[in-house]
Amino acid sequence: MLFIKRLITAFLDALFPNKCIGCDAIIPKGESVCAFCLENLSKTNFDTRCKVCGNLKKECNCKYHIFHFTGATAPFYNDGTAQKIMYAFKFNRKLHFAKFFAERMVISVKSDFYGTDFDCVVYVPMALKKELKRGYNQSRELAKEVSKILNIPLIENALGCNGKRFPQHKTKLKERFANVKGMYFPNVSLSGRNVLLVDDIKTTGATLDECAKALFKAGANDVYCVTGLISKRKQKKR
Template identity: 40%
Template sequence: MNAKRLFLRVFGFFFPNVCFSCGRIIGEGKHLCDECEETLLNISAETACPFCGIEKPDCDCAYSVYYFKSAAACFYNEGSAKNLVYNYKLGRKDYYCGYLADFMSENIKTKFKDVKFDYIVSVPPTAKSLIKRGFDQTRLLAKCISKRIGVPLRSGVIGCRPFNPSQHESANYKERFKNVKGKYYVKKRINAENVLLVDDIKSTGATLDACARELLYSGAKRVYCVTFVAGGLKS
């Protein structure tokens, strides 16, 4: 056995490879155990609504008009996909970003294959969430996606005002749209035809919509959104 293989075997004994979702020990080179892989609920590119990005039976676009042109998500916010985002942002597993960005980049290439993006912008965090999590998980995702799809990341285009109550504590669909009013603002101009807005989760779409509005004010002609997961909150 050569030195490198011996090192990997010893390293693997002390730091075994674990499932990103449930923490169970798994084989080298994998990110999810078989069970968690089965609970990834894929949102099909063929049947997803082109506006809100979720599948038709769950879409309520008939009642909403969005500032963004189209949204796309990889998975439903349930099962292991939900765990992945939770572990990534609240468990401070910043090294998950490449794994999540791989799925998101593939999704962008499929769902927005005819769109030429000028810039990527990430949804800015509140000061409170940045302190709580210790890193800007959305910007990190956007950075990884930028490398994968070859579109530059623009920082500091939109800002976030201190905000109360926080979005996940507010109860329903209508309240969420009301709560984000005035939360985001334009910090600098962006001259672009198409901007890709990145976030980790889309629940009602209120946050993405508010940021898309500011991007339009800042000079973007069209805004497209991508998230890792979508859904999980009905009206």
């Protein structure tokens, strides 16, 4: 029986080989990304990004909007293989990538927010209906790992979400800020705390900013943001 089982496994492996998420190269079973793709992920650069909004300095959004959070950072740009990995994590239940991103997000936090003592980690909440459908909130999964690595407590459900989070990718900068206005509210007191806010992708920063506002309402002293990816694309003012 064992022999037949092995034969079937070998047959299926030959028929459906394990492929790299980035380039489709055949890679060993259990792995997700090949060494070449891992090496060539679109990493953000400490020297060329704005320390407040996290964008490239030449694409800085701070001139269009005064952000409430003190700073935002991310290890990767929202393109190429890094984006494919994030989508696999976010939409295809590849939850092991939470650790992959968290390890790199922590490095960004330590370099960009050097010397800041964080009291807690929180995450951007999802509308309940959406979370039930997906089965998990990817931002919470990232926050759990970030909290573990940094050894800073995670506060579950620190923020609540008022209904629907609009798909933000097709709207203009001003609309994005309007779409999320009043969407988040605090569930706990964060009096005097320095908060590290975690999300999966930062595009304009509208969601993070709205969450930061809610965190300040809860009494937070300072709010810093870290995401797995940050969009490089320039946002036009309207």
